[in-house]
Every structure is written in structure tokens, then in C-alpha cells.
Amino acid sequence: MAPQSLQQILLSPAELSYLHTSLSSNPPIRPDGRTATQFRPLIAESDILPGTNGSARICFADGTEAVVGVKAEVERSSGISRDVDGEGEGEEGVKKGRNEWVEISVDIPGERDDDSNPIFLAAVLSEALLADGEFVERLWINRHFHWRLYLDVLLLSPPLSYPLPLLSLTTHLALLTTRLPKLLSEKDEDPLFSDDWDASEPLYHPPHTSHPPITLLVMAVQETIIFDPSKEELAVADAVLAVSLSESPTSNSSSQDTEMEMDVEGGKKRNLRLLAVRTIDPPSRLTHKGLANKVNTATGGTAQKNLEDGGGDGEEGVWCPPRGGAKRGLIKEMIGRVLERGGVGEEVLDGLCGAEL
Amino acid sequence: MDAIHHSSEPSATLSPTHNMLPVLADRKRVNGPLGGTSAPIYSKYLAKDPKELPERPTRSRPNNVLRKMFLKTGVTPSASGSAYLELAAPINSKSVAPGLASLSPSGLKLTCTVHGPRPLPRTAQFSPHIILTTHVKYAPFATRKRRGYLKDSNERDLGVHLEAALRGVIIGDRWPKSGVEVIITILEGEEDQWWGDDISRGNTSATGWGMMSVLSGCITVASAAIADAGIDCVDVVAGGVAAVVKEAGIPNLVLDPVPSEHKDIIAACIVAYLPSRDEITDLWVKGEIGHQNQAEDRPQTSTYEELTDNAVQAALGAHRVLISALKETADVKLGRT
Numbered sequence: 001m002a003p004q005s006l007q008q009i010l011l012s013p014a015e016l017s018y019l020h021t022s023l024s025s026n027p028p029i030r031p032d033g034r035t036a037t038q039f040r041p042l043i044a045e046s047d048i049l050p051g052t053n054g055s056a057r058i059c060f061a062d063g064t065e066a067v068v069g070v071k072a073e074v075e076r077s078s079g080i081s082r083d084v085d086g087e088g089e090g091e092e093g094v095k096k097g098r099n100e101w102v103e104i105s106v107d108i109p110g111e112r113d114d115d116s117n118p119i120f121l122a123a124v125l126s127e128a129l130l131a132d133g134e135f136v137e138r139l140w141i142n143r144h145f146h147w148r149l150y151l152d153v154l155l156l157s158p159p160l161s162y163p164l165p166l167l168s169l170t171t172h173l174a175l176l177t178t179r180l181p182k183l184l185s186e187k188d189e190d191p192l193f194s195d196d197w198d199a200s201e202p203l204y205h206p207p208h209t210s211h212p213p214i215t216l217l218v219m220a221v222q223e224t225i226i227f228d229p230s231k232e233e234l235a236v237a238d239a240v241l242a243v244s245l246s247e248s249p250t251s252n253s254s255s256q257d258t259e260m261e262m263d264v265e266g267g268k269k270r271n272l273r274l275l276a277v278r279t280i281d282p283p284s285r286l287t288h289k290g291l292a293n294k295v296n297t298a299t300g301g302t303a304q305k306n307l308e309d310g311g312g313d314g315e316e317g318v319w320c321p322p323r324g325g326a327k328r329g330l331i332k333e334m335i336g337r338v339l340e341r342g343g344v345g346e347e348v349l350d351g352l353c354g355a356e357l
Numbered sequence: 358m359d360a361i362h363h364s365s366e367p368s369a370t371l372s373p374t375h376n377m378l379p380v381l382a383d384r385k386r387v388n389g390p391l392g393g394t395s396a397p398i399y400s401k402y403l404a405k406d407p408k409e410l411p412e413r414p415t416r417s418r419p420n421n422v423l424r425k426m427f428l429k430t431g432v433t434p435s436a437s438g439s440a441y442l443e444l445a446a447p448i449n450s451k452s453v454a455p456g457l458a459s460l461s462p463s464g465l466k467l468t469c470t471v472h473g474p475r476p477l478p479r480t481a482q483f484s485p486h487i488i489l490t491t492h493v494k495y496a497p498f499a500t501r502k503r504r505g506y507l508k509d510s511n512e513r514d515l516g517v518h519l520e521a522a523l524r525g526v527i528i529g530d531r532w533p534k535s536g537v538e539v540i541i542t543i544l545e546g547e548e549d550q551w552w553g554d555d556i557s558r559g560n561t562s563a564t565g566w567g568m569m570s571v572l573s574g575c576i577t578v579a580s581a582a583i584a585d586a587g588i589d590c591v592d593v594v595a596g597g598v599a600a601v602v603k604e605a606g607i608p609n610l611v612l613d614p615v616p617s618e619h620k621d622i623i624a625a626c627i628v629a630y631l632p633s634r635d636e637i638t639d640l641w642v643k644g645e646i647g648h649q650n651q652a653e654d655r656p657q658t659s660t661y662e663e664l665t666d667n668a669v670q671a672a673l674g675a676h677r678v679l680i681s682a683l684k685e686t687a688d689v690k691l692g693r694t
Contacts, residue, residue: 116513123514127643241640274661276643281521288485289530321486324591325525325631325638328669332662 011235013290017319020236024222031232037344039228044355046177054178054203058170062230065156066166068174074141074191075148097136102129104151106167108159121164124278125153125171128213128244131275138203142188147180161231164242168215172352175212178203206249213246213275214348218334219282220326225337227344237282239326243338244276245345270346272339282322290319383507395502413551414447416611416618423613423674428578428682430585436470438586442578447615466545467574469582473537486529488536491520493575499546511565515572522576522596522629522639528589537588539579547571551617566600566616569627569641573598576629576639577675584683592631594638595679597672599664600625601644610663612671626664630672640665
């Protein structure tokens with residue numbers, strides 16, 4: 001039994017209680033002075049690795065840094081069904097892509113690759129990517145061949161805060177810069193590609209296709225909802241959610257030519273889609289409990305007789321790790337905040353547009 | 358040992374999935390073939406005449422009715438708490454399958470044991486609360502494709518979800534310096550899709566919808582086993598699944614979906630729900646989900662609110678079964694029957 005749950009949160013119960021109180025006040029007072037929806041500043045660059053089809057690097061202000069490389073390989077499709085379904089091919093809406101064609105691996109220093117944490121992170125990232133089933137369709141070449149996409153996500157620094165938003169944003173940028181060689185052969189011929197890299201085609205081409213997904217971390221302390229929490233803030237969270245979203249392609253009713261100007265204006269209506277939501281076990285459940293003065297023998301109190309009477313639970317200023325889950329209404333509110341018009345989701349996508357290319 | 362190793366290598370290169378690593382790492386057992394063994398496919402079921410093709414099972418229950426659930430606690434005497442859960446396999450009245458086990462749809466069978474609370478080893482760090490570890494493992498024979506003995510990423514993912522669902526429920530600080538292990542073996546797993554899609558209808562992507570039902574069953578059965586072990590909880594947690602399925606182009610909300618019965622599952626949601634506190638300890642939604650602020654020109658599917666509320670309804674159904682199973686055990690223990 002590996003006590004993997006014993007991640008070090010180097011805060012005393014008194015500090016936790018202080019942090020909890022200041023975060024749950026309205027407006028919340030965060031340790032680094034940000035507002036509730038403000039993100040930490042970050043440095044982003046894309047297309048940094050010449051050996052990959054697409055790559056990106058993002059460096060957060062707290063010193064965490066991640067690099068993502070995307071590699072594509074042509075692979076022969078397996079399957080016995082090829083000869084049987086001659087008629088199914090012309091059908092509308094027949095899914096050709098398979099989810100196995102995308103492989104995401106997450107590497108975090110100090111953790112084995114079969115630890116549950118990197119696997120959980122990889123599962124969140126891949127589930128957002130595969131959620132609509134549209135992405136894998138683009139990897140289909142012909143009936144005998146497809147692209148196989150490897151996304152290697154490397155966290156370069158020790159995981160100072162929960163790395164999910166960092167990894168997700170880096171993956172987003174890397175996918176945006178991913179280019180696949182132009183296909184020269186036709187239909188079911190063995191694939192032949194143009195060797196001109198300038199002619200290569202981008203895998204994602206917004207606004208004509210959807211954007212790659214992003215996953216945001218949202219946490220709640222009592223009624224307060226906070227975005228992009230740091231490690232210390234997570235240590236007092238009552239509920240943590242990972243919300244994956246992406247943007248649908250702009251509807252074809254707007255004329256194609258004016259789209260570029262609309263982007264620049266920034267007043268564009270973004271068409272956000274919710275792809276996946278997962279709760280994340282808040283690390284606050286693993287913190288030490290505070291002891292009220294009246295049950296602490298060191299401060300002249302009398303030790304509590306039995307555990308059931310609770311000994312000063314709920315006393316103000318005494319830290320008590322959260323119990324139970326999150327209220328239904330709170331979860332709805334958290335998801336709503338991400339998706340609302342002019343909300344954080346749009347803001348992050350706008351910010352990433354600025355970083356691109 | 359060396360000889361076994363060499364002989365397994367050609368099959369490794371043949372395997373379509375590239376996950377040969379876990380099997381090579383497992384040197385303690387003589388393992389089965391690497392690519393997995395699937396149930397035999399007879400060519401007569403590959404018939405081209407659409408009338409002869411085996412039919413996809415259809416949902417015979419109304420949309421808001423759950424499958425029948427069997428739950429019993431105290432099945433493993435050596436563990437401090439245990440439970441067994443079974444969901445009835447859907448009965449297909451118009452099935453043309455000639456009674457072959459490999460052609461019938463599978464239900465869900467889970468067994469859970471809880472060991473502990475017991476003291477941590479002397480070398481372990483001090484912990485002010487109970488240390489919860491969860492293991493979810495498919496039995497090698499649980500699915501159509503054989504699972505290896507080592508846990509794969511799906512199983513670990515399920516374990517993480519289960520841990521999140523249970524940790525909020527257990528009152529951990531009543532057992533400092535101790536640990537508890539929750540071990541779930543999936544004896545028969547939910548399928549991700551209908552088997553006929555696999556062999557005759559070409560590619561569909563299996564998006565792991567079966568995992569959601571499995572997780573919901575895991576949460577319910579683990580909750581029963583923890584109650585059986587006498588570990589203090591704030592409430593008994595129950596799992597529930599709801600999904601949006603497309604039938605003839607119309608999105609439709611169903612409770613407790615069986616993936617093999619639906620061709621198109623658009624979105625699904627699983628919750629771990631605490632009825633007495635109206636709280637959710639674990640939520641997992643994925644797929645194409647609508648929300649209030651989406652543009653009007655997009656086809657309206659159910660919003661995540663509707664999905665979660667329906668999943669909560671499913672969880673309430675499971676909760677009722679859970680409570681009556683616990684009462685039954687308590688009655689037996691107190692000699693009231």
C-alpha cells in the first residue's frame with residue numbers, strides 16, 4: 001500500500017483555516033492578490049521542436065513548465081470488416097475513425113508512468129480530445145491506412161501545483177500547430193505524400209474546424225468559485241472540477257471573407273461546447289485537523305472523551321477538512337461560470353489566440 | 358523462462374495494440390496469448406443478407422426504469438466487509454442467437470472486499486486520517502477481449518474515480534495511523550458496444566461508455582462493503598448513470614443505459630450521490646453536452662443539468678436497493694428473521 005495520498009501540504013491547520021476564511025470572503029482574497037477569475041501569467045511558444053509535427057511549450061509564472069510534442073505515423077488499419085461492408089461506405093454519418101489512433105502519454109518527474117496520477121491526467125486530456133468523435137475522423141486516410149497520432153506530454157518541472165491546466169493548454173497549442181503532409185495519392189491507393197512541408201495541411205484549422213479542447217480547473221470554497229487555483233488554494237478547496245470545453249466552428253452563415261476581421265475585433269461571439277466534466281479529489285481532505293483550545297490540553301483545555309462528540313467541530317477559526325461532496329447547485333454554478341458569455345472559457349480562448357503563431 | 362519469452366515475441370509483433378509492455382513486465386505467471394482471445398466468430402453470422410444478421414438487442418424497459426439489481430453484503434467471510442452486485446443481463450426476446458453464450462449480451466457482476474481498518478506498517482509516515490486505497494480489476498474473463506493480469510489504464514482510472522467518490526464519504530479522522538483497502542473484482546463487465554458492431558458493421562469507435570456503468574456499480578458495491586465493514590460514513594453513497602442516446606435521429610434521455618442496446622450514445626453522466634445531504638462526491642460527464650449559453654442554431658441536446666439530475670434519479674434507485682440490502686444483513690446479524 002503506497003501512501004501516495006500523503007502528498008506534502010506544508011501548511012498548519014491554523015494557516016489552512018486562515019486561507020479558508022480569506023478565500024471564502026466576498027470578494028475572495030487570494031494569497032497572490034489575483035481576482036477570482038484571473039489566471040497566472042504564462043509564457044507560451046509554439047513550433048519549437050523541428051522533429052515533430054507540432055509542438056509547444058508553456059511556462060507558468062510559478063515555475064512549472066511543460067513541453068508537448070505531436071508525432072504522426074502512417075499505419076495500416078486492421079479489421080476484418082473491410083471486405084464485408086461494401087455498401088456501408090456511402091452511408092452518411094458512418095464513423096471511420098477509431099479512438100485507438102490517438103495515444104497520449106503524460107510524463108511527470110518523480111512519478112512512475114503506471115502511477116495513477118499521470119494516467120488520470122492522460123485520461124482527462126484524451127477524453128476531451130475524443131469527446132465529439134470528430135477529431136479521429138481527420139486521421140482517416142483511406143480504407144487501408146490511417147494516421148496514428150502520438151501526443152507526448154512532458155512536465156519539465158516538479159509538479160508545484162496541480163498540472164492539469166498547464167498540460168491541457170500546452171496540448172492545445174501543440175495541436176494547433178500540428179501539420180500533416182499533403183496527401184498526393186487518391187482513394188484506396190497506398191498513401192503517397194508531398195515532400196513539400198510548406199504544402200502540408202494543418203490538423204486543426206479554426207475557424208473552419210473546431211478548436212482543440214482545453215481543460216480548466218475550477219475550485220469552490222464554500223460559495224466562492226475560483227479559477228486556476230495554486231497549490232495552497234487547492235489545499236483548502238471544498239470541491240474541484242476539471243471542465244473540458246472547446247469551440248465549435250463558426251456557422252457557415254457568416255461569410256468566410258469577413259471572419260478574419262471579426263477575430264481581430266474580439267467582440268466575436270464564441271460558440272463554446274462542453275465536452276467533459278470530472279470531479280477531482282480535493283487534497284484538502286488529506287490535511288490535518290485543527291484542535292480547538294478547549295479540547296487541547298496544551299492550552300489548558302480538557303481532552304475530548306470520545307470521538308463522536310466532535311470536540312469543537314465547526315468552531316470558527318479551527319480548521320476541519322471538508323467532508324461529504326459538493327452540493328448539486330454549486331457544481332452547476334461552477335460549470336456555468338466557465339461557459340457563460342464573456343466568462344472564463346472565452347477569455348482563455350481569446351488569450352490563447354493571442355499566443356498562436 | 359527464456360524459451361517462453363522468445364516464443365511470445367512473434368505474437369507481440371502481430372498484436373494491433375502496442376501495449377505489449379505490461380505483459381512483458383509480468384514475469385510471475387505463464388500468460389495467455391498476447392493479442393487476447395476473442396470468442397469465435399462463425400462465418401454464418403457474417404451473412405450479407407440483412408435479414409440473417411443477428412439483431413441488435415433493444416431496450417425493453419421504459420426510459421426511466423433501471424435494470425434489476427441484486428446486492429448482497431457479507432459474501433466473503435475472510436474480509437472485514439464485502440458485497441456482491443449483479444445487474445440483470447438484458448433479455449432479448451427476438452434474438453436469433455442459437456443460445457451461444459458468446460452471443461448473448463452480458464450483464465454486470467461485481468464483487469468487492471474491504472480489508473481494514475488496520476494499522477499502517479511501522480515504517481509508514483504518520484497519518485492523521487485513514488489511508489484509503491482502491492483497486493479495481495477486471496477478471497481476465499470479464500470482457501469479450503481477454504484482460505491481462507496487470508492493471509491497465511482504464512482500470513487505474515476507475516480506481517481514481519472510486520477513490521474520489523469514497524474519500525468524501527468516510528469519516529477518515531476517526532482512524533488515525535490506519536489504512537483500508539477496497540478491492541473490486543469485475544467478474545462480468547459491461548460491454549462498450551454491441552458485439553455485432555465489432556465484426557460485421559465496420560468501425561465504430563468504442564468510447565468507453567461501458568466504463569460508466571461499471572463505475573456506478575463499483576461505487577454502489579463499495580459503499581455496501583464499507584457499511585458491512587462497519588466504517589463510519591457520513592451517508593451511504595450510491596452511483597447512478599444517465600445518458601443521451603440518439604434513436605432515429607432524436608436525442609433521448611435514458612437512465613441506466615446498456616451500451617449494447619444503443620447504436621448512438623451521445624453523452625453520458627455518472628454521479629456518486631449522497632441522498633441525505635444532497636451532495637455529489639464524484640461526477641463524470643462526457644460526450645456532446647448542451648448548455649444554456651450555446652448558440653441557438655445548434656441542435657439542442659439535453660443540458661448537463663438534465664443529465665446530472667437524471668443520473669441522481671438513477672442513484673436514488675440504487676440507493677433504495679442498497680439500503681434494503683443493508684437492512685437485510687442487519688436483520689440476519691441481529692437474529693430477527
